[in-house]
Amino acid sequence: xxxxxxxxxxxxxxxxxxxxxxxxxxxxxxxxxxxxxxxxxxxxxxxxxxxxxxxxxxxxxxxxxxxxxxxxxxxxxxxxxxxxxxxxxxxxxxxxxxxxxxxxxxxxxxxxxxxxxxxxxxxxxxxxxxxxxxxxxxxxxxxxxxxxxxxxxxxxxxxxxxxxxxxxxxxxxxxxxxxxxxxxxxxxxxxxxxxxxxxxxxxxxxxxxxxxxxxxxxxxxxxxxxxxxxxxx
Amino acid sequence: xxxxxxxxxxxxxxxxxxxxxxxxxxxxxxxxxxxxxxxxxxxxxxxxxxxxxxxxxxxxxxxxxxxxxxxxxxxxxxxxxxxxxxxxxxxxxxxxxxxxxxxxxxxxxxxxxxxxxxxxxxxxxxxxxxxxxxxxxxxxxxxxxxxxxxxxxxxxxxxxxxxxxxxxxxxxxxxxxxxxxxxxxxxxxxxxxxxxxxxxxxxxxxxxxxxxxxxxxxxxxxxxxxxxxxxxxxxxxxxxxxxxxxxxxxxxxxxxxxxxxxxxxxxxxxxxxxxxxxxxxxxxxxxxxxxxxxxxxxxxxxxxxxxxxxxxxxxxxxxxxxxxxxxxxxxxxxxxxxxxxxxxxxxxxxxxxxxxxxxxxxxxxxxxxxxxxxxxxxxxxxxxxxxxxxxxxxxxxxx
Numbered sequence: 033x034x035x036x037x038x039x040x041x042x043x044x045x046x047x048x049x050x051x052x053x054x055x056x057x058x059x060x061x062x063x064x065x066x067x068x069x070x071x072x073x074x075x076x077x078x079x080x081x082x083x084x085x086x087x088x089x090x091x092x093x094x095x096x097x098x099x100x101x102x103x104x105x106x107x108x109x110x111x112x113x114x115x116x117x118x119x120x121x122x123x124x125x126x127x128x129x130x131x132x133x134x135x136x137x138x139x140x141x142x143x144x145x146x147x148x149x150x151x152x153x154x155x156x157x158x159x160x161x162x163x164x165x166x167x168x169x170x171x172x173x174x175x176x177x178x179x180x181x182x183x184x185x186x187x188x189x190x191x192x193x194x195x196x197x198x199x200x201x202x203x204x205x206x207x208x209x210x211x212x213x214x215x216x217x218x219x220x221x222x223x224x225x226x227x228x229x230x231x232x233x234x235x236x237x238x239x240x241x242x243x244x245x246x247x248x249x250x251x252x253x254x255x256x257x258x259x260x261x262x263x264x265x
Numbered sequence: 266x267x268x269x270x271x272x273x274x275x276x277x278x279x280x281x282x283x284x285x286x287x288x289x290x291x292x293x294x295x296x297x298x299x300x301x302x303x304x305x306x307x308x309x310x311x312x313x314x315x316x317x318x319x320x321x322x323x324x325x326x327x328x329x330x331x332x333x334x335x336x337x338x339x340x341x342x343x344x345x346x347x348x349x350x351x352x353x354x355x356x357x358x359x360x361x362x363x364x365x366x367x368x369x370x371x372x373x374x375x376x377x378x379x380x381x382x383x384x385x386x387x388x389x390x391x392x393x394x395x396x397x398x399x400x401x402x403x404x405x406x407x408x409x410x411x412x413x414x415x416x417x418x419x420x421x422x423x424x425x426x427x428x429x430x431x432x433x434x435x436x437x438x439x440x441x442x443x444x445x446x447x448x449x450x451x452x453x454x455x456x457x458x459x460x461x462x463x464x465x466x467x468x469x470x471x472x473x474x475x476x477x478x479x480x481x482x483x484x485x486x487x488x489x490x491x492x493x494x495x496x497x498x499x500x501x502x503x504x505x506x507x508x509x510x511x512x513x514x515x516x517x518x519x520x521x522x523x524x525x526x527x528x529x530x531x532x533x534x535x536x537x538x539x540x541x542x543x544x545x546x547x548x549x550x551x552x553x554x555x556x557x558x559x560x561x562x563x564x565x566x567x568x569x570x571x572x573x574x575x576x577x578x579x580x581x582x583x584x585x586x587x588x589x590x591x592x593x594x595x596x597x598x599x600x601x602x603x604x605x606x607x608x609x610x611x612x613x614x615x616x617x618x619x620x621x622x623x624x625x626x627x628x629x630x631x632x633x634x635x636x637x638x639x640x641x642x643x644x645x646x647x648x649x650x651x652x653x654x655x656x657x658x659x660x661x662x663x664x
Contacts, residue, residue: 089289090363095310111337128336188289243336246308250363253315256327257365 056168057205059116062240063232066209069108072227080192080221087190090250095187098130098245100150100158102183102193103201104214106132107230114232115240123166123173131243136164141176149177153242162199175201185216185226196220209233290331291359291368298328298367299355305348310334314348314369316356330356332369332382342389343382348372395429401542402433405528408485413533414541420459423537424607430541431466439469443494443616445523445546446600449591452623457539462596464603465544467616475552478661479524481628484547487526488634489643489660491574491624493587494521495597496554497615502601508594513559514611515597518567520552520658521618522645524628549618552658555650567593570649574624576640577661583624593619628662638662 076084094101107114109129117124125134131153137143143165150161160183166175177199185191197218204211210232217225300316314330332338338345348354353375358367372380394416401411414426431441448454448462473479495515502514527545529538539545557563573584587593596619601611611617624645626638641662646655 098310111334111340241336243309245310246306248311253327253329253366254364256315 055171056118057171057173057203059118059173059203059205059210061115062235062237063114063116063210064112064235065108065110066231066233070229072225074191074226075223076191077219077221077223083192083221084190087184087192089188089190092184092190093187094160094183096248096250098247100130100132100161100183101187102180102185103161103177103199104185104193104216104228105183105187106130106161107212107214108228112243113235113237113240123175126240128240128243130245132158132161134161134164136166136175138167139165140167141165141178144176144178146179148179160193162197171204173201173203175199175203177201185228191226192221194218194220290363291361291366294360295357295370296360296367297355297357298326298330298365299353300326300328302348302350302352302354303327305345305350307338307345308335312338312345314345314356314372316354326365328356329361329363329366330358330369330372331361331366338382341382341386342393343385347380394426398426398430398433398541402430402437405526405542405545406434406437408526408528410485411529411538411542411545413530413535414538415533415535416537418537420537420540421606423540424464426537426541427465427543428607430543431468434468434543438471441466442469442472442614443467443497443618444600444604444611445492445544445549445616445618445620446596446603447544447620449596449599449620450623451590455539457534457536459536459540462599462603463536463540463544464600465540465546467546467549467618471546471549473548473550473660475520475550475657476659476661477550478663479548479628480663484524484526484628485528486632487524487547487628488632489626489628489638490523490525490621491572491643491645492521492523492618492621493572493593493647494519494551494616494618495593497611497613497617499613500610502597503605503610505598505601508564509559509561511594511597511601512557512564512567515557515617516613517554517556518647518650518656519554519616520645520647520656521616522550522643522658522660523618524548524550524660549616550658550660551616552645552656555647555656564594566650570647572622572624572645572647574626575642575644575646577642577644578640580640582626582640582643585623587622590622591619596620 100106106127106129113128115126121138123136132150134150136149144163147163148157148159148161149164151157159181162177162180164175164177166173180193180195180197183193185193197216200215202213212230214228215225216222298318300318302314303317304315306313312332312335316328316330318326318328355373356367356369358370361367370381397414404411444464445467446462446464448458496517496519497514498516499514502511505511505514524547525545526547569588571586574582576582597617600617604611626643627635628638630637641664642659644657644659646657648655650656
């Protein structure tokens, strides 16, 4: 009991420090990806190359089932809105894409739980988005995420993420735009950190409409063209 | 496998392939398929059209014609409303990696009409801009503040929208009778003018007779402006090269003053907005024409005449000279070339106002541009263009 109290107290102190020692960027409003996401050279390990070689876009892409393939995939979708709600003890990031709500407590990395931080508006949790904690540092918001389930950072190329992946998202405001640097560290998959840079523009709108994703359901389509079975010749 | 035709590799706009993973789901090969629309799905993350192709042998093949996310399409103003179940179409697009799928580029209907998402988006954007212009024109005609025109586009496109704006205003303000320009003098430029100069239309309903009396309430932020104008004499001006050739295309100097009324929401004013709003041109006053000839002597007069504005007591409010202000024939050439870039030619009888000659007075109290003019007359006189009495044009203010 006393150990738990001590841990909570230390976490609380760290949280207090993080809240008082550093200015917070104002991320309020509705944002949309602007321009292309740039990425560092991806240096895949043999294990990552093996996973990539076995990846079949037509069947393995979680997007087919309205499931976020990774945090990276969700940030990188164009023409959809993203909203932030900053409160005293947490950050809520609402993604129009798949109607995701990412509820991140303020704290220190040691506070990361094993419970997924992201769910959709229907209440389904997504472990591919991992478990996160956030803190402020020098006008930046930092989010560390662990405990991902296997997913794909880039679904078009099958660049994987694993249970071992640790991500750091650094967000700040620059010339009125929201900037995000997303860094993947995973020694099972990458020989060097994989870094993705994003820029988002603020919209005048304050609305975050429902996306209402519908499963691709190619099985239905392929059955239409499948030869009839059970016919006698 | 009837009606499936591979085409040459074609350019594919990145905008049409906005969903990142979509790119990987399709090849670069362009194919076509004919069929009858069975189903239209307007949904996220991919809208699609299902068509059924029936071959001569009765074999039925279903094709899934995919396109962007409903969210993306809606934000571009694209609907799939024209795609009706039962319609026979030919769809063209990028061949999918999944059999019998493609990414939509174009649909051709039986009557030959076409549907492309890009064209739909452009049509929707154009319709939205036109609606803005209708509102701006209505506000301008009814002395209400015009909201800005917040569209990032090249100047030549803004001038095309100015044409549209003028078409909208013609029923209220009459046909085009000339052009006006600004920004060619050495004075401080306006932040909402293009650096090289700006051009607008003069419409028949804007013209006022010499001596016409205006009321302060006839404008919202209007001001009195001393100008200088020519009248186009013949179409040779469109081909003229030298200053004398240009002068030969003009037949008269028109004593000219105007009352612009650039009543824009100050936070939304922009260069394109000033162009599209026709520079807020409200009223143009014309005096008795001074007939001219294409001679060096007339060029000399035009480049060196002096002028002044006087009030009703013949008190000189401000005087100036053309020499050192702008070169009138150079400005005429600029208007001629700018109009030509818009695909038009100058026509005989059209007025060409070359811009203010440095004498401006506010009509309204409290204007940030300066104190309100208190006199009841704003009479512009040109000296040295005619023998004897000066050429004049007068704006009276009925207070």
